[in-house]
Amino acid sequence: MRDVIVIGAGGGGPVVAKELAARGLDVLLLEAGPRHADPESEWTHLENDANNPLSGFLRFGPENRDAPAWYRETPQNSFIWQLSGVGGTTQHYFGNSPRAMAGVFAGYDGPDRDAYDTAHLFPFTYEDLVPYFEWVEATLPVQTAAMGTKESVFFRGCEGIGLPVQTSKTTTEDSFRPQENAILQPGGWAGKITGRDDPRLRFPEATGCTFCGYCMQGCSKPRGAPRNLAAKRSTDNSYVPMALTADVWADGGRPAELIADAYVTKIHSEQRGGETVATGVTWRVGATGEHHREDAAVVVLAGGCTEDPRLWLNSALPNPNGWVGRGYTDHFFDWVIGIFDDDTGSSRGAASAARADFPGRGGMENVGLTPGLQQFAATFSESGIRGHYANGRGPEGPWDGPAGRMIGPELKDALMNGIDRLLNVLVITDDDVEAQNRVTLSAFPADEHGPVPKVRFHQRQRSARTLANREFVARRAGEMLRAAGASKVVRVDWPPLLLHVQSSMRMGTSEEDSVLDANAEARWVKRLFIADNAALANSLGGPNPTLTAQALATRTAEKIFSRYFGGDGWVHREAPVVSTDTRISERLAELAL
């Protein structure tokens, strides 16, 4: 009997595991995918080897790469880009860690209070979450991004359209800024020399971000650094090492146990005193097909927005209001590409280190990609093929011609102009929680883990506010690229690319349209908490969700500890240990982790 079992070692689960291991609880952390314990030998910086969503080492599938990826039904033009493995989707994320907009929380009374999804607010105030933001920002740590060429081009464009610069963590007006990134700032020779196998680019001659440009391929730089000093603070580099070494950096801490290749197929529950109570889990070992069962005082579900509803439904847990899997939001991304006559440094440096935010509307950020992914992004459209057909869409605006996928000579010419003469802008929409966008179980036959999820998006029937927000930010992106000096601007008009996915098991103020209460505990299953993006109440006003999910998971860990283990919270009275702490590095070396 464990104290706590955490399902999923992605962006959120390891946060709870680390916090509760630090309090001395017996924590089991289960991950369906592989653990890449030695990225230096296991990973390459090659996009097909790494990022092929069907066969890459960073994919959503089992440890054995000869086996197919896990199938999820998406009955529309869309793409789910989620990752299995320790670190989950943070293995390839860009470390972007902006805070949520204050306007998406209960009690907000600023002049822009009506600009957000006010029907689906967080059930507590922004001020309530600020200490948890600060705790996570100090733990990871989150730092102001260093600038490379592509950031300077982005900033030039933002200055050119008259945006002011933001100099605080809380966003209060339309503004631009360097990202607050969970990426260690460059030190020593990092960022100062170009090379391979150069001893000056090895740790400790180089520390932090070496500007290698491979954020999407997982971060193991600088070479030779202890795992907890790799530049990008994906949870495999930050929270997981902390959870596994909690005995050396926390008074009374107890190391969490991590089991990878362990796919949870059922959450067990029983009736106690008229309530449904979670009691444990069963998981399947990928390598052998064996099933294991363990019981726990508390179960924490953190498998991701698509997998959480699937596991819930496959476990036959209660769903009295039908909101399990509903309200799935995705920031309804779009993609605008600027083509320049001069160097933009697009493929060099951290993948995204500059952003602009438009409270109540969303935001935009620069993104540098490798050639194959660059072309993938340019051909992913809901507007058909530019110059050929518009698929009923093809919006026009401050870009060249109708939106749509480039193809043939136009696509080739755009890339041959030079990958480092492009500047990509990701449009991030503040989208509304909509019940119709949801996860259900697919009618396709089950796999070895049970019926598979089906993700349905009614992409052309989103709320008027969502659609208007997307158009607003796309226009600003086009104007910014023009102001930065782009000679050609192309808007792609993406279908749903499901990677900032949120709120499919949302917490809320009302029992009518939420699954979780204000403590992130399931309303109808006691001792069951959700600790990933699925728990978020809404799309945060547009900011990338990882930081907010991690702050909320920290708060949830406190709620678990105080409610079921008789302890007090710590965030308001202690100082966090930073994940780069030397004690963690030394312990990892002792344990060969």
Add this chain to the structure above:
Amino acid sequence: MPDRLIARRTFLARIGVLGAASAVGTAIPLTLPRTATAADADVLLKPLVDLLQPLLAELSRDTLSGLVVMTCPGPDRFSRAQGTPRSEPGAIEAGAPDFIINALDNFLPFPDQIATPLATALATALDDTGIPLPPSLHSLLLGQVNTLDQALMVILRNDQAVPLSLVVALLLNLLATQVNPLAVTGSLLSPFARLSLDEKCRAFELLEGPNADLLAVLDSNLPEPLTSSLAGLLQFLAGALLEFSAFGAHNEFAVFDPGTKELIERPVGWELSGYQPDGVVDGWNEFIGYYEDRTEVSA
């Protein structure tokens, strides 16, 4: 019966099978014995199935070559056929046909429950649009067409043997001949590969949009509740085929040695785009400071 057979012959021409088989027409038996049982027929068809499988693989490869050059044309015959030849290397030189075939056949977790009925639809669908076949496709006698069709059914109805790449290729060819009936014959093996770039785009418009004709042909064999999933799946495919073609034409797939985890040659996509001029690096001389010299911000 002759009417059905003529309609079926037209359909086989539209999906490219008739044209591909015409080259080996003399090896196709005129007919099977009327008395043959189903089991006997399988045995009798075995030599023809063995003959047909590599032909269909070649048809797939030609069709998917015609697909990948949509995203990255080059100096190859498929780019010439679509009317956009280029002097510098393209998708063919980058190995993108192998990439897309490998992805479809080995890794795309496409459920058999959809793939098999789709294959069955292709095995049984008739064409009554009355596309006149050119004389070159009349070289097979109707009896031979019937035998060929039976062999194709053996292949398509065996879900162990049906590569998804073949199903996708036959679908693209069906759409191609809807866009341009003249594509049933020509210099390349595949009707889709014979289209101009404009016409290929039109085929994708049909795949992506609500194409009632295509759905009517394909969904007759799908059991409920899967029928409603088919339209969405075709939309997904319309997007994914182009996106994966673009990804495969520009990444390192063809020049990666999995043993050493190193590149054997410089990838075509890197050469085209000027990416990583000196290969993979540990870092770049790219740090130019902090905006307004600010290294941290207040809460």
